[in-house]
Amino acid sequence: MTSIFEQDLPKTQANHVPLSPLTFIERSASVYPDYPAIIHGSTRRTWSETWTRCRQLASALQKRGLNTGDTVAAMLPNVPAMFEAHFGVPLAGCVLNTLNIRLDADAISYMLEHGEAKAVLVDPEFADVIQEAVAKLNTKPLVIDVADVEFVGETQGIGEVEYEALLAEGDADHPYQLPEDEWQAISLNYTSGTTGKPKGVVYHHRGAYLNAVSNILEWAMPHHPVYLWTLPMFHCNGWCFPWTIAANAGVSVCLRKVDPKKIMQLIADESVTHFSGAPIILNGLVNLPDEDKRDFDHAVKVTTAGAAPPASVISGVEKLGIEVTHVYGLTEVYGPVTVCAWHEAWDELPIDERAKLKARQGVRYHMLEALCVADPNTLEPVPKDGETIGEILMRGNNVMKGYLKNPAATEQSLEGGWYHTGDLAVWHKDGYIEIKDRSKDIIISGGENISTIEVEDAIYSHPSVEEAAVVAKPDEKWGETPCAFIKLKVGYGEVTEEDIIAHCREKLAGYKVPKTIVFSELPKTSTGKIQKFVLREEARNQS
Template sequence: MNKFDIGLDKNPANYTPLSPITFIERAAAVYPQRLATVHGAMRLTWSEQYRRVRQLASMLARNGIGKGDTVAVMLPNTPPMVDAHFGVPMTGAVLNTLNTRLDAESIAFMLNHGEAKAVIVDREFSGVMQAALGMIGRDLLVIDVDDPEYTGPGQRIGKLEYKPFIAQGDADYPWQNPDDEWNAIGLNYTSGTTGDPKGVVVHHRGAYLNAVSNIITWSMPRHPVYLWTLPLFHCNGWCFPWTVAAQAGVNVCLRKVEAKAIWDAIREHKVTHYCGAPIVHSLIINAPAELRQGVEHKVSAMVAGAAPPAAMIQGMEEIGFDLTHVYGLTEVYGPAAVCEKQEDWANKDIGERARLNARQGIRYVLQDAVTVLNPETMEQVPADGETIGEIMFRGNITMKGYLKNEKTTQAAFAGGWFHTGDLGVIHPDGYIKIKDRSKDIIISGGENISSVEVEDVLYRHPAVLVAAVVAMPNEKWGETPCAFVELKPGAQVTDQELVAHCKEHLAGFKVPRAVVFDTLPKTATGKIQKFELRQRAGSVKAIDV
């Protein structure tokens, strides 16, 4: 035995399993009277927020929920969703946040696959939840949330209602840390952009480390005011429920992502931070100028979910928002890489700054590694910005694996790295950049075309709000690019004009052979559902380019 191990064992005085639920206890102890949560007329301090989550935990425990059980929630960004991120794991149970845009069949699959014992559902989603419950063939504890801020259709479908349910709970519930930080804290099903949802199991250790990494990455000060534009069901809100608690900040809840609601919240509550996919930032940038009046304080924004076009990054700078570009997947708790800005970038013109900031960057501080490897040899590709390989992660901010799917888990971790399925390059400065998803590369006449590259050019056109490029069948070339485009309100442009625009910036074989103007299908997190567009592209007629 090593001399540094003799008589130097772990004990309660020198070792505690890491868990992000400890952050709320500290916030309540140190800042009991500081504002914690805002929702409509509701205001909760950190001491009140802590009491609520302990009451929730105690009531779940009274109803038989304990270690290893699954509690599903189908909620918008409201206080009960914040509660669940602490109250559920306080019982030792695992939180399964359900995508609120999914159909009943998908929800039923997740409830059964995850073996949920209880579900908390907002009245807005009672219809789809009731249909899902009718498909699963077993009884669950159903707790309805009747949010006073919601005035639309929907009814209560369970025997319990959230507010009186937690009111019966013990505000001094004696919760404990997990006995092992490797214990699961969350079950997150992939968004289904491929049509093949997998149950991603994440642990207390990873959630803790990513919550802290968010603070470091963003240089987030004490008491941030955080606006919930990012769905809390997506990767547990990128771990930000726990991040906000760690910094004793303010959760500003937002039921729906709408430009007016966002700008009103930023102005009224002096929001300092928010996150979202590129579509969210585009919504903010393109909002009417009158909505932006009266916002003079600094706002920090974080973008992920897809490679943001340079035009969007430039637009954020022009309205004075400080944008941080992060990258990750559900399997790495949301963001686990960041395009960290260098001091000398400030001296470059805005176009070059946008190009540099559009890269996915380097690893999060508490992640071990992110790089680009040849998936066949598992060797790192040259840092030349040209050689394409697969982006891979390794470290503590990586999932346990896929629930009940050992074969897929082993494939995802082959060679000791997590395989993202994203194709990218390493630039000479070590920063990585996505070129495409492996399934989204267009192979035309034997040449690889990056759909991301073509999309970036489309976004530079002033009329384009959203763009997505997929492969369409071609008898001569095998595949050619097909562009699906959403225009900005009031904007007009023809397909031939967009093709001409692309010709100015792309090699001829990369120019879209078809342009379709339509509303693009998206997941609740703003990701464009390319699998659906690929199906549409099969019947699209090519144009003369």
């Protein structure tokens, strides 16, 4: 029998609307039209101006023939157009695919083809890569040049139209419209391809909305924060922070390239209150020459994720007056969804003990429904003893829709009603999780994932190599770097570390090239499988 609370109480437009982060920018532009929204060099724009530009972008895309569900790619650094695309593209009903600006033409071409991109925004710094990538496609997308006054170098347009001219085609009063269904895709983010080709992770409007709000809650972020874009907006849509900053009517201080001196300057000059990034950013600030460091008397907070920062780095950053919060997540869950939530009692601990606590991946975000460490097969949670290893499992509205055009991988990753991260961890008695290993052998270097399989394939293509295995080596600056163990073919001739590295540079993006090469026999099991756990220990002991 139907409950009385389900009788004559229908969902209507008055009491049920789709959740979407588009709501955030519309509200901020309405309530705080003259408040600052964008700072980029000499460029200063208000929320009213930014909202108008986003509507113009949406209108212009539609006038160019793009329809609901079409993909718009963006090969852009942290510039205003990238921020605007996070609203203008979904406002047109389209899906935003932010491309990793570090990737080569082959990888970009695959993503454009797989995602069926109808248009691509391109910064002049990456024009050559996009031109080469598009040349490989049978169906060419609309290429839109995005000029940037902060770019130093030759500017050569490769597109059909320049971004500002495209905006001029659009209607400044383009109607604000939410998606018909909050399950509708808002963005497409490609993984780093840890097993074969990169997988396209699909986000929906509801998840983007909720994770954006969760960012505010986890950081206790006040109204009108000043957020410095040290984190790439191409990475998990900047951990959903474009939508977070819109929700809080904050200021986005754009930064084309990560430069510790520039970061310190902007923190002081623009009164930056928040920024995010990999431990390498923190390390860069700590190691700045004294003359490049700046004093500031306002509170500054940073979230860091990836390989846990060393205690000395955390200590050094906090001595600069910057409060560090450690978070953890994956592309498949909209960026960070766990936080090492801090307890005031821990403030009294010695710095090394505080750093050890901060290095843990912590507890779930408010908007993540459930988090556990469990046996991946039985789904039985492991004891909270800080010793028993299991897989990190997650469940909630901020778990991806799935992998684009890959139902088998989607089903496997969401098996049993949980998202299987592939990361192995222990569960402490206080409920905080701590990663101990990565079952996918991912290397996190400077906040970017590196597939050991991809690096090994590049090494194996050298004619001198008989066997190769790549593992993570701890690195003070990058968090982790690739370390390659190689067995050479007998009688091939002399081969040096430099030879292998040079060969890899021809095959891989620069950040994926091994920083350490070790020539040796590779330890194996009785069945011939390389024992990577042994190599990881050896890598840790490398000077």
